[in-house]
Structures are given as structure tokens and as C-alpha cells.
Amino acid sequence: EDKVVQSPLSLVVHEGDTVTLNCSYEVTNFRSLLWYKQEKKAPTFLFMLTSSGIEKKSGRLSSILDKKELSSILNITATQTGDSAIYLCAVPYAGGTSYGKLTFGQGTILTVHP
Amino acid sequence: DVKVTQSSRYLVKRTGEKVFLECVQDMDHENMFWYRQDPGLGLRLIYFSYDVKMKEKGDIPEGYSVSREKKERFSLILESASTNQTSMYLCAIRTGGSDTQYFGPGTRLTVL
Numbered sequence: 001e002d003k004v005v006q007s008p009l010s011l012v013v014h015e016g017d018t019v020t021l022n023c024s025y026e027v028t029n030f031r032s033l034l035w036y037k038q039e040k041k042a043p044t045f046l047f048m049l050t051s052s053g054i055e056k057k058s059g060r061l062s063s064i065l066d067k068k069e070l071s072s073i074l075n076i077t078a079t080q081t082g083d084s085a086i087y088l089c090a091v092p093y094a095g096g097t098s099y100g101k102l103t104f105g106q107g108t109i110l111t112v113h114p
Numbered sequence: 115d116v117k118v119t120q121s122s123r124y125l126v127k128r129t130g131e132k133v134f135l136e137c138v139q140d141m142d143h144e145n146m147f148w149y150r151q152d153p154g155l156g157l158r159l160i161y162f163s164y165d166v167k168m169k170e171k172g173d174i175p176e177g178y179s180v181s182r183e184k185k186e187r188f189s190l191i192l193e194s195a196s197t198n199q200t201s202m203y204l205c206a207i208r209t210g211g212s213d214t215q216y217f218g219p220g221t222r223l224t225v226l
Contacts, residue, residue, distance in 0.1 A: 009154065032213045042118075042204060042217035043157075088156065092213040100145055100208045101172065102215060104157040 002027045006089050006105035014113050017079050021108045023089030024071040033072050034102070035063055036088040043088055046074075079112045086110075116141065118218035120205055126224045133192040135221050137205030145208035146188040147215065148172075148180065150201040157204065163188055195225045 003026040013019055025033065032050045036043035047056040049065035049072060056063050060083075063074045076083055086109050090102040121136035137146065144165050149157040149172075159172030161180040169180050177199060181189045192199055202222050206215040 004156075006156075034213060034215075041219045045214055045216065048212075048214055090157075100213060100215075101147065101159055101162055102157075102213075103159075104149075106154055106156040 002091060002093055002103040004089055004091055004103050004105040006087075006108050008108060009106060010109040010111070012111045012113065013079055015080055017112075018075065018077045019079060019110060021074040021076075021087050021089075021110070022071065023074070023105055024069075025089075025091045026070065027091050027093070027103075029094040030067070030070075031092055031094045033065055034090045034092075035072070035074050036090065038086040038088060038107070039084075043086075046087075076110075079110075081112050081114055084110055084112045116143075116207065116209060116216040118205055118207055118216055120203075120218040120221050122221050123219060124222050124224075126226065127192075127195050128226055129196060131192075131195050131225075133195050133223065133225075135190040135192075135203055135205075135223070137188045137190070137218055139186050139207050141207075141209075142185060143207045143209055144185070146182070147206040147208070148178075148188070148190045149204045149206065150174070151204055151220075152201050160190065195223075197225050199223065200225045 007022045035046040047063045054065040060077045086107045088107045089105040117140040147162040148160045163169045163182040179191045205218040
């Protein structure tokens with residue numbers, strides 16, 4: 001059974017701080033790892049990391065995949081109050097008719113205070 | 115842009131009622147998913163469908179059923195709602211061969 005574990009479960013910082021969120025996984029056939037941001041409503045897609053694309057960056061957010069350690073980190077630099085959200089990590093199952101279904105971690109609740 | 119809509123944002127039902135949650139996509143995507151989200155547990159897959167009339171159980175299917183009569187519509191059914199089914203329900207679609215899923219706005223269901 002695929003498993004995804006995120007840490008920490010919650011984090012409180014002040015604006016301007018840099019944060020690192022962790023995601024570790026155990027999957028039968030690794031294909032990719034996805035990061036989502038969820039504010040008040042639906043999760044929105046941030047990054048997808050694969051064996052051929054182990055590092056992604058968008059503005060103040062960046063993510064790295066470590067296939068040896070079976071983990072990924074999401075970094076947010078110079079945090080802003082608008083970064084307050086739940087950050088979710090997920091890995092897809094790659095086999096049979098269940099192809100593409102995602103297993104999610106518990107999520108990290110990030111709170112950024114002014 | 116991918117568009118996924120859900121029939122209600124908030125819903126309050128009574129124990130024992132039959133509840134229908136609807137999800138509609140505006141494209142021709144084959145894979146559709148229903149998740150529930152609870153604090154500290156992340157998103158858990160209830161059911162998914164990989165084509166019309168085709169469905170598979172996810173990790174927590176007990177107490178739920180689904181229906182997919184048309185490609186654009188995927189319904190989640192609570193046959194007899196119970197208080198432990200109070201949760202946020204999220205529908206998602208998977209586009210083409212990508213692993214990325216796109217989510218609807220969610221339905222917050224309260225069962226009294």
C-alpha cells in the first residue's frame with residue numbers, strides 16, 4: 001500500500017521567514033510527486049516532480065525531489081500572509097485500472113503572521 | 115482552463131437521509147475522483163471512475179456508492195447518511211496522460 005507522510009503537521013511563522021515543508025513516500029512504482037496548496041476551498045496544483053525533473057521553482061516557492069531518500073521538500077522564502085494555507089503532497093499509483101489515483105499525505109498547515 | 119463544478123458548496127442533512135453529491139466537468143476527461151477531507155487525515159479517496167459506467171473503490175468506500183452515466187458527470191451517493199460522514203467532499207479530474215488532478219470547489223456536508 002502506498003504511503004505518504006508530511007511533516008510538520010503545522011507550522012506558525014512570521015512574515016519574511018523561510019519555511020521548509022517535508023514529504024516522504026513509499027510507493028511500489030514511483031512516477032511523480034505532486035504538491036498542492038489549499039486555502040479556503042479546493043487544492044490548487046503547484047508542482048509536479050519526476051525522475052527527469054527533480055527541481056521546480058516558481059517565484060518564492062521551490063521544490064526538490066530526493067529519490068534516494070524517497071522524499072521531497074517544498075521551500076517558501078520571504079513568506080507572506082497569503083502563503084497561509086494547507087500544503088499537500090501526493091503520489092500517483094501507477095498500475096492497472098487504478099492508474100493515476102493519488103495518495104495524499106496529511107497536509108501541513110502553514111500560518112504566516114504579519 | 116479545466117473547470118470542475120460541484121452541485122453545492124454547503125449541505126446539511128439528517129441521519130438516514132439519502133444524499134447525492136454531483137460533480138460536473140466541462141471537457142472530455144475520462145478519470146474522475148471523489149475524496150473526503152478531514153482534519154489531520156488529508157484527502158482520502160472514496161471512489162473513482164475511469165470511464166462511463168466504470169468505477170473502482172478507493173481506500174474508504176464503505177457507506178458510499180457512485181454513478182457515472184455520462185462522461186461529464188460523476189455522482190457520489192450516501193445511501194443512508196450518518197454523522198461520521200460529516201466532512202468536506204472534493205471531486206477531481208485527471209487530464210489526459212498527466213498525473214495532475216484538478217479539483218472542484220468542494221462540498222461541506224454536515225449530517226445532523
